Amino acid sequence: MKSILLKNSKPLGAIFTPLKWAKWALLETGTFQAWCDGASVLDPTAGNGAFLRAMLGLAKEQDVSVSASMLERLHGVEREAGFVEEFFTMVNADFGIDFPRENFICADILLSAPPVQADIIIGNPPWENYTNLPADYKNLVKPLFYEYGLVASAGDVLLGNSRADIAALIIAKTLVKNLLKGGQAHYFLPLSIFLNDGAHEQFRSYRLQNIDFAVQRIYDCNPHQIFDGIATRYGFASFQRDTAQQFPIPYFIAKDAGFTQQTAEPMYRNNAPLTVTKTTAEASSIQDFAKIPLPEKAKPRQGANTCGANDVFIFDNYEIDTENPAMVRVSNTSNAAFSLPKQFVYPLVAKVNFTETAPRPRKWILLPHNSRTGKPLTEAELQVHETLWQYLSLHKERLAARKGTLIQSLVAKGLWAALLGVGVYSFAPYKIFWEAFGQKTFTPLIFSTLEGQAWQGNQALHASICADSLEEAERICAALRHPNILTFLQSQRMDGTCNWAQPGRISKLLSFTSETESLFG
16 A cells, blocks of 8 residues: 655654564463464564564464464555565565565555454554644544544544554554454553543543444553653553443552452543552542542632743842832742842742651742732833832743743733732742652651742642631641552553643542632631
8 A cells, every 4th residue: 555654753752562572462461372272463563574574473382373364354555655665575575475465565554544454452552642743643643532532522632642652542442343243452552542631531431433342451561661761651451342431440560570369440431541450459449538628719829930031030040129128039050140129039849858847949940920919010010119120121031932732822912911820829828848759758748938929830740729818728638648549640650751630630529618808717
């Protein structure tokens, strides 16, 4: 088949499966024996054909004579012409076989409609977030996310679901179009499909185009280091077409030279990320955990986001002006000392603060926002504060050019000095902070105002819940320290990752009331 590669295209997420792991997958899933017994097999994103070559290698090792009919039941699809030719060359050199040309075709499994259908699909689709795809390829695959039910509406893929992985789309399409009724499919894949909030909730409906599919088992392959240099948490999963999903799902975690079995099931709703536990009793203790009641306005938040301008807003040095205590001198490695109104400069939480009984700031952040409303200051409001206006004006061109839909919507309104993640909640007198990024423990701490200024978090590194009294802060903090909170976080298999204890994950353990009164009195 003619290649349909994009003009000037590069290999998309081309990470080849090592042959020993391709053989492991073929044996673990029974795919090799099924092929020997007459099943047809397809790798829809075959690269240089690792799974098909592994199949032939196993036949050689087990003295299985590969007949012409067996070769006819092996199929591969690959979008990169160079990889296709490499496959034919390697099969001929390693096994002395002229593989049928019509069975290993050059095509993009998403953008073409190869008529291949098989009893079994096995492969390693590219792992790449939609947001990171080349612009021309994005335009081509965007409607497919909606067509195959991975987003609720065509526009969703451009919003919160921009983190949807193209691997999920390839799995969805091949389950629907290329797998025969009742067939099995097995893929190496990013575990975010099962374990992360947001982008893959529709996939976790376990129903695509009115076709049920069931996840039969999942292998969490970290820390086996199957793929060199890949930081993404990845695994291997088996699916059954035309079967309703049942829970719990057997979940195997890499340990030593093998895997230990645990169980996985969603908590609170069926399309929630999977929670992995050692026992059903442990799962029940999480499921039965009484959610912590909070007012709606106190829901967990990330810290302030400078949208790539940390050196403009964050300072290493801070000194109150002895002649004018309403002013402070701030500086960092990029900016010499500059006087700014103290009311707009706030202590910024740092890692070391979580080890201190009385947190002392090491960094400070400039928030040119109204502390009563949380809204960014307009140009007219900035100009009221002469030195603040002078300082920000020095950086206006750069701040106005920051990338991102949300920040640019503010720039378009003339609010070019704004930060994201800032609201009335940012100025609460008490906050319960925790480290949300890269941790394995969960130790929330109360931070009260320092010299009248509320502590701030640093984007995804920190998360917080605000309170308007010390009593309320202590109640919330004590509730967050319940051991079931840590058990829940550990069950999410996000230890040490950027998704460890982000606000959305903690929110699953909270219940919100719609209070109408002011949160901070």
